[in-house]
Amino acid sequence: MLESLYQQILLDHSRHPCHHGRPERFDAEAEGHNPICGDKVRVFVTLKDDGIEEVRFEGAGCAISQASASMMTNALSGLSIDDAKAVRAAFLDLVAAAEPDKSSGERVNEELRSMSEVRRFPARVKCATLAWHALARALGEALKGSGGPPSGSVGGGKTG
Amino acid sequence: MLESLYQQILLDHSRHPCHHGRPERFDAEAEGHNPICGDKVRVFVTLKDDGIEEVRFEGAGCAISQASASMMTNALSGLSIDDAKAVRAAFLDLVAAAEPDKSSGERVNEELRSMSEVRRFPARVKCATLAWHALARALGEALKGSGGPPSGSVGGGKTG
């Protein structure tokens, strides 16, 4: 079980993340923060006419959050907004739904599929989805309010 | 059981209390208040050279608190301070101690002895002892600090 969670591909991504680092220019950004573990990730999106040109990220955290962010940038860069949304939905279903749709595994690439084992560790699901929730917030901003931020314990604190 | 709690003598005292009403002059006084039931009793002590001249009370409340106060005034008026203390201790032991001393029943008069059944109703013990605690506070005052007020939930609130 452990081997299927911490597969080589996940370890590789966490050690050598793709699309890592703040780009010089970007159209949208958003931060995800998991107050429980302190993981932080900032997602940057560069748009092109027909969709996403590139997704990049920076941040620090556990292997799962870093690998998931890295795989996300690979999977979504170059996609249309609709396709990116579909991949995101399938991925979230795969790692977080109580009963994931059978087709979700087929609607994401092999890299992302390799993360499905995280569902057996409910407390780690937030790590796997951190960058994806940040992306939704960034895209919501880029698309002027389509979607909107998910509520809950990630982000949005009030200074006391 | 009920008959031995609400004996005729108790009912008589509660209806026609002895030594009832504020005296014109007195040497000490104190109030007892049970915030749970709202019972209130004010005890007045007139002293004489060798002890207590008279104990009087005023107040309103349940049959048990009124009868106990009335019986107390009967039992203690005219006693020396030391004798009054001894009767008080015996009465409290009789109605409130987990394992009352065998001699306590003998050290109080028949009227007071008739209240011993109240020990079967722990929530009512406070009613039976209300006037007696007030007396201790009044005497503590009269004797400049001998004894002192019992702490706990009776009296002594802070205005909020």
Next chain:
Amino acid sequence: MNPARKPSTAPGSPGALAFDPEAIRAQFPMLGATMHGKPLVYLDNAATTQRPRAVIDSVVEHWSTTNGPVSRGVHALGSLATEKYESARTAAASLLNAEPEFIVFTKGVTDGLNLVARSLGDELLGEGDEVVVTELEHHSNFLPWRQACLRRGAVLRVAPITDSGELDLDALRAMVNGRTRIVAVTHVSNVLGTVVPVSEIVSIARGVGAAVVVDGAQAPGHLPVDVQRLGCDFYAISAHKMFGPAGAGVLYMSPRWVDRLEPAQYGGGMVELASAEESTWITGPHRHEAGTPNTEGAVGLGAAVAFLGSFDRAAARAHERSLRDAIVAGLGQIPKARVYGPAEGAPIVSFGLEGVHAHDLATVLDAEGVAVRAGHMCAQPLMRRLGVPALTRASIAPYNTHAEVEALLDGVRRAGQIFA
């Protein structure tokens, strides 16, 4: 008239015929007890209800199979505990017809109302502002507001009741004005059983932009509660008044407040960032749940909600009402007995017996195994309004029976004889 002969259903409630109080009763271990050698007749349900086996078992099962740290652990056991905790939140939400993200776990109604009086009071109240409460309030929905007003220089106004024990809605309407920031009312009086028209109060308060806080302590055990339909800003309940454990309750916070109200307590589990220089709180209900949560209490609360859903509640209501009617009718036959409160209401009956102090009356009943409440019932302002130092109260749950009502009435008659 013999109330025991009354059918245990109200006319016109067909499902009610199926209701069997004995079947409910059998689920409560405590109800088999004897007191002073007599079978316990428990009529102090407004103080605290008994806990059914399903509630007890749910907590024992949690302690034996899922006990671990909630919301903080990475490990499997932590996830199991968190799941238990959060599904109790979902259960509580369904009871009040709210979404779980608006349900804050508390210690109970007093804790919930103090939280609101502290945080909302500090946010909304300034010099000369006004808070309206009613003469029906329990101390827990009276004193927190009185003290908040004292702290903030605001004015506490107390809406009166009518002589029959109903809230005087016209008087309340006249009392609400441009300075009114908060209206805090009980849903059901714990003394008189009066059901307060919360929706009407909400529309009156909305007219001046005031927030409405509802003390729901006595409601969910007896009535269906729908916070969205009521339209209030806050609604507080205690599990122990609806067959769950003490030490557990929930506070509904409307979407307008949950994410922005300043927490009343600070500590583990509600923090985003913590430093001396800057600290921020998370959003969502956990914002208001500092410290290790009372998971066992929440589990028991969730089981109590399930228990409430396990029988025909309309039928139970009809049964409770028939018991209430029997008590009122029976007391009506007893010389010198007097019932306080409105003709219609929740199954809570407060009464007096002329010439007998409330505590003596309760003690006579106690000696017969009948447990009732006597005293000011944490409603001193109401006692003053009624002109009595104390009352005796019989409060009903679905497990009570007409035979128990008879035991109560016998005891009252007995007290009348003793003190004749």
Next chain:
Amino acid sequence: MNPARKPSTAPGSPGALAFDPEAIRAQFPMLGATMHGKPLVYLDNAATTQRPRAVIDSVVEHWSTTNGPVSRGVHALGSLATEKYESARTAAASLLNAEPEFIVFTKGVTDGLNLVARSLGDELLGEGDEVVVTELEHHSNFLPWRQACLRRGAVLRVAPITDSGELDLDALRAMVNGRTRIVAVTHVSNVLGTVVPVSEIVSIARGVGAAVVVDGAQAPGHLPVDVQRLGCDFYAISAHKMFGPAGAGVLYMSPRWVDRLEPAQYGGGMVELASAEESTWITGPHRHEAGTPNTEGAVGLGAAVAFLGSFDRAAARAHERSLRDAIVAGLGQIPKARVYGPAEGAPIVSFGLEGVHAHDLATVLDAEGVAVRAGHMCAQPLMRRLGVPALTRASIAPYNTHAEVEALLDGVRRAGQIFA
């Protein structure tokens, strides 16, 4: 070195030889569980301990035989419940070597500390006054003071720790001055196991007339606690950290404070007189216990105190210490593992593994059935001081065994291999 071969007793503690962790273990239903198909190795005791059968049974028995309204009922059942509640207070008092009248029931440490920060903070703090806390504090003993300072215009000062994780007592001494009104410290660090010299801090604080508030969350499960000897003004504990239920705790208030501190909450049970014009509160601990008390929680807490008294605690301490030493020694053999905190302390070991995030390490352990904590452990200021975002923590109870320590160390080695 094989830590499993170490005897479970420390030299020089003769009674200790009799200590049998398996006999303790057998009393905990939860400890027979499996997680991810492996036997549960529960090393997250600083988050919450497990509950022994005696605690579970005490609550079930209460629900079945003595459940009723506390302190308010006239009836026999109310008296039984009150007796249970008050004898739990007596038990808690004996645990801390205090008198029952100075023991206030709370929801737990967070609730207790917030109560003090609110009531004492409002009473003692003015513009420019100072509160001293330490870098070791849990958020629950940090944020309530930070927020109290913000409210009152006071200054929060944070006493540093040494590089070895001890409180820097000289630095604290230098920080305490004529403006210091309150010193709030943890007794035992939940991250490093550091035992803070409370008595010394009390004498420093007494020198300037400051009150001392102690966060005892991690203490009574491991150490004897004597509040009179410590001399502090307030001491807060949680039942769930010492084998009792969550949602229950006590706050010791010294004689100087209990009767005069303004309550933090208002409601039923703490009132002497209540009216809009004038309201007064009773004295004694009930003054600070507004609302229906968590009687079942108190009963469980009382049973937990009895459980703590049911075995040789010195021997248990020696056993816990030998487990701690085994963990520290074992981690010392693992490349890239690093233990944080002082050489001596409570059996709480936080550690890191270079190149492996604390959460990944905890997940590898979880997959092996080993439950540990990972994260900032509600001590963000301390994490900043240690220069780490998160740590992994193994925390010990008397029911843990050397075989479990081996499982932990195996898991850490495994993580090292996976992330090599």
